Amino acid sequence: MRVFLVDGTYELFRHYYGVPPHRTAEGAEVAATRGVLWSMLRLVEQGVTHLGVATDHVIESFRNRRWPAYKSSAGLDPQLLGQFGLLEVALEAMGVVVWPMVELEADDALAGAAAAAADDPRVEQVVICTPDKDLGQCVRGGRVVQLDRRNRVVYDEARVTAKFGVAPASIPDYLALVGDSADGYPGLPGWGARSAAAVLARWGHLEDIPERPADWAVPLRNRPALAATLAARRDEVLLFKDLATLRADRSLLPDVDALRWSGPTEVFAEVCERIDARGLAAAAARQAAGR
Secondary structure, eight states, X not given: OEEEEEEHHHHHHHHHHHSOOOXXXXXXXXXXXXXXXXXXXXXXHTTOOEEEEEEESSXXXXXXXXXXXXXXXXXXXXXXXXXXXXXXXXXXXXXXEEEEESXXXXXXXHHHHHHHHHHSTTOSEEEEEOOOXXXXXXXXXXXXXXXXXXXXXXXXXXHHHHHHSSOGGGHHHHHHHHOBTTTTBOOOTTOOHHHHHHHHHHHOSGGGSOSSGGGSOSOOTTHHHHHHHHHHTHHHHHHHHHHHSOOOOGGGOSOGGGGBOOOOOTTHHHHHHHTTOHHHHHHHHHHHHTO
């Protein structure tokens, strides 16, 4: 079997900014939710049998306590923010397993579910559906891969390494040095993609980089300045690495069989009625009947 794990938060953002708005008679904006539901049904129509979706039920997480400037719900359009709970309810009604995250993030849930699924010998491949850079750390050979559905690009371990210049295991170290504007931490001054990739390709992890730049064994002219910054801001860069490191809680997925999609629940038609998506209910029922 192949297991597909979807970043519901990313999908909701993508559809909110990518499809025309639609308000129900009650005035609720629902276009993004409808878009994500149709997108999940398309996966099923393409032959996906095991499917799970992770969402940020609460945008803020424990990382906000560690770094106050970490991404938050501040400034988010209320019409988008108001659809997070709606999407979770609709996905569950559709018969899709949902992990609504509060203390941890959706990315952590994807990491945990991917690790648990990969531990099951029946699973041929785990496909993590998101373009987020930090999920690259979960990629393992061709067994656990990352899929950018929008650009139709699959990242196995070789492709992650080619993109960033470091192996998947070094992605948190890489992001700590260069920063991640999407998540709200800046990295270290003077460190860019080229210097971070060169040093980490040789040493793997921040903790293993020698203190003396002469020992780095990488062709960078500005080694002394980079080493000085790294030494002066060591606590800060290790904090950034901790922010970038996903918490892979395998207990989120005790049994891969739970991800098998067997069709919508009895309340899905009612949910679709609420969001003006009657055709979606009929299409999901037809797909379930054909299984």
